[in-house]
Amino acid sequence: MSMLRASSTSDGLLALFEESGRNVERTGSLLRDLLDDFPERSSLARDILICEQEGDRITHDIIHAMSTNGSKLDQRDAYELARALDDVVDYAEETADSLELYGVEAPMQQAQELAAVLADASVSVAEALAHLRAGEDVSTQLIEIHRLENEGDRISREAIASLFKSGTDPMVVIRWKDIFESLEQAIDACETVAHVIEGMQLKRR
Amino acid sequence: MQESQRALSAVAPASVPNVTGVRVQPGPIRLAVIDTDSGFVRVLAKRVGEMGWQHRVFTAPPRAEDLLSMRLHALIVDLALLGSSGWEFLEQVCDSVPGLGVIVCTGSSSVAQRVRGLRIGADDWITKPCHPQEVIARVEAVVRRRKRSTPGTTEDAPLLAGELEIRADQFQAFVGGQSIDLTRREFELLHLLAKARGRVLERDEIYQHVWGYAMVHGDRSVDVFVRKVRQKVERFSPGWTYIHTHFGIGYRFEPEAPEDEPPESPVDPLDDASEEVESSA
Numbered sequence: 001m002s003m004l005r006a007s008s009t010s011d012g013l014l015a016l017f018e019e020s021g022r023n024v025e026r027t028g029s030l031l032r033d034l035l036d037d038f039p040e041r042s043s044l045a046r047d048i049l050i051c052e053q054e055g056d057r058i059t060h061d062i063i064h065a066m067s068t069n070g071s072k073l074d075q076r077d078a079y080e081l082a083r084a085l086d087d088v089v090d091y092a093e094e095t096a097d098s099l100e101l102y103g104v105e106a107p108m109q110q111a112q113e114l115a116a117v118l119a120d121a122s123v124s125v126a127e128a129l130a131h132l133r134a135g136e137d138v139s140t141q142l143i144e145i146h147r148l149e150n151e152g153d154r155i156s157r158e159a160i161a162s163l164f165k166s167g168t169d170p171m172v173v174i175r176w177k178d179i180f181e182s183l184e185q186a187i188d189a190c191e192t193v194a195h196v197i198e199g200m201q202l203k204r205r
Numbered sequence: 206m207q208e209s210q211r212a213l214s215a216v217a218p219a220s221v222p223n224v225t226g227v228r229v230q231p232g233p234i235r236l237a238v239i240d241t242d243s244g245f246v247r248v249l250a251k252r253v254g255e256m257g258w259q260h261r262v263f264t265a266p267p268r269a270e271d272l273l274s275m276r277l278h279a280l281i282v283d284l285a286l287l288g289s290s291g292w293e294f295l296e297q298v299c300d301s302v303p304g305l306g307v308i309v310c311t312g313s314s315s316v317a318q319r320v321r322g323l324r325i326g327a328d329d330w331i332t333k334p335c336h337p338q339e340v341i342a343r344v345e346a347v348v349r350r351r352k353r354s355t356p357g358t359t360e361d362a363p364l365l366a367g368e369l370e371i372r373a374d375q376f377q378a379f380v381g382g383q384s385i386d387l388t389r390r391e392f393e394l395l396h397l398l399a400k401a402r403g404r405v406l407e408r409d410e411i412y413q414h415v416w417g418y419a420m421v422h423g424d425r426s427v428d429v430f431v432r433k434v435r436q437k438v439e440r441f442s443p444g445w446t447y448i449h450t451h452f453g454i455g456y457r458f459e460p461e462a463p464e465d466e467p468p469e470s471p472v473d474p475l476d477d478a479s480e481e482v483e484s485s486a
Contacts, residue, residue: 039429105390106430109423159423167274167419176421 013065013073014133020058020085021129024190027051027092028122031186032115034096038107045096055089058082077200084192088125091186092118095179102175110159111176114152114183121148121190128197138197145194152187156180234348236260237272239282240310242333249281249337256341266294269301274418278351279306279344283333284322292325299326306347310340364399367460368442371399380441390415391434394427398448398458407455431456 027048034044062082066075095115098104121144128141159180163173236253240246241264253260261275266287272280280298284291299307309322310331319330328347331340364371370379376392378385387395393415398406408427412420420427431448438447444463448456 106424106426106428108421109425162422165419165421166268167271168421169416169418172418172421172424 011133013062013078014129016058016062016065017078017081017085018126018129018133020055020062020082021126023051023055023058024085024088025122025126027055027089028115028119028186031092031096032112032119034099035107035112035115038099039105042100045100048093048096052089052093055086059086074200074203077196077203081193081196081200084189084196085125087189088118088122088186088193091182091189095182095186098175098179098182102178104175104179108159108176108179110155110162111179111183113155114159114180114187117148117152117155118183118187118190121145121152121187124148125190125193128194132197132200138201142194142198145190149187149191149194152184156184234258234278234344235276236344237263237267237275237277237280239263239266239280239286241286242283245333245337249340252337252341266290269297270419272298272305273302274413276414276417277302277305278348279308281308281310281340281344284309284311292321295322295327296325304351306344306351308340308343308347310335364396366399366402366458367445367447367462369399369438369445369447369460371396378438380438383441385437385441387434387437391430391437394430395434395438395448395458398456402458405451405455405457411455427455 030044030048030051034041034048059082062078066073066078124141124144128138128145131138131141160177163176234253236258238246238249238260240262246262250260250262264286266282280302282295282298284295287294295307295309298305306329307327308329308331309327310333312333314330314332322330328350329343331343362373364373368380369385370382371392372379373396376387376389378387378392378395394411397411397414409420411427412418412424415430416426431450435448438445446461448458451457
């Protein structure tokens with residue numbers, strides 16, 4: 001796969017994307033820890049909220065940089081990438097917030113598995129964006145993100161199906177269906193990041 | 206399964222007077238009715254509602270495990286509604302929902318049918334047409350008898366285990382007279398395990414009893430609450446082990462003293478009560 005070479009004018013933008021990738025990685029890691037040790041480490045939700053605010057700040061900076069500086073990056077691609085990265089953090093924060101909002105007392109194993117998948121996908125996203133800035137090959141990371149998205153899709157489908165067994169508390173169904181869906185959307189957003197990066201690379205061939 | 210639910214006030218008076226002024230057991234009776242006779246069901250539901258009972262009406266038989274999860278005191282069933290599968294349903298319910306009072310309330314029947322129903326496990330048999338007030342009185346009687354005959358009559362008696370005193374009458378556990386500050390759900394979990402002392406309870410079984418619903422695969426509620434209970438108990442009774450994990454299965458309650466301390470005294474005056482409960486669990 002060809003590599004995207006960063007010009008001096010686009011490096012500032014790529015640096016911001018790399019920063020956004022690190023923020024995604026931290027968010028994924030925090031959410032995984034939150035669910036692994038829930039409810040003992042519920043306070044991590046506050047750290048995730050800070051990541052979400054930081055993500056908004058970076059997205060704003062990216063859009064500002066796009067409008068003020070010339071860049072070899074396609075503006076639509078840059079905008080799509082910024083939005084997808086913002087979505088990852090937003091859905092992760094929504095998940096963390098739902099745990100408190102819905103008064104969840106204990107985690108579900110499937111939610112822990114989905115959070116682990118999201119954390120791994122977030123690492124790959126951060127690596128891909130670092131490699132993108134350095135002009136290195138990102139195919140390994142993109143393949144891994146696609147694999148993880150498939151894994152997340154499988155876990156999510158099975159998890160939602162398990163909620164609809166007879167005799168289940170309807171409140172459990174309401175709570176966890178929403179939480180599983182927001183986790184899946186966060187993972188899907190990682191895949192969108194991968195798609196946009198792949199498209200950017202194809203255009204540079 | 207068609208179902209109409211008329212769960213009324215969740216909190217009923219501590220003791221509810223019936224029409225004859227006799228006070229029946231404290232707390233609301235939880236009743237399910239399987240019947241399609243709308244007139245009869247409407248009047249019955251109205252009256253039990255006024256008495257603060259919680260009730261559900263089914264027009265088709267629910268599964269036995271669903272009845273179990275409702276934690277009912279009594280079930281009124283019209284066998285005529287169930288057709289040829291009525292006996293099978295009755296047998297299944299009587300076998301798999303321990304403690305449930307079952308009252309058959311149906312149209313005309315032969316002596317042989319009534320004898321068969323009672324031998325299968327029904328607690329009472331009422332022939333329609335009947336007055337709803339008589340049905341209510343019979344439900345009260347069945348529930349009262351069940352309560353007396355269940356070894357769980359000692360349910361309110363304190364359970365002594367190691368340094369722990371588990372008091373159902375106060376929904377709390379104590380060490381040396383000091384409350385260990387359990388929440389209602391934590392107490393119910395500890396009480397359930399302690400009543401089944403020495404026996405491994407599966408996670409699904411624990412969840413069904415404490416939460417009142419079927420456990421969803423992967424739900425970690427039982428593990429989290431066991432962890433919370435252990436932490437609270439450990440704070441007040443350090444060194445003792447009460448709840449043992451059986452990996453992949455569930456939990457077992459058995460107090461174990463710290464290695465350098467003597468075992469629990471076998472002559473504790475309250476041991477009899479706890480043993481009695483244990484044997485019934």
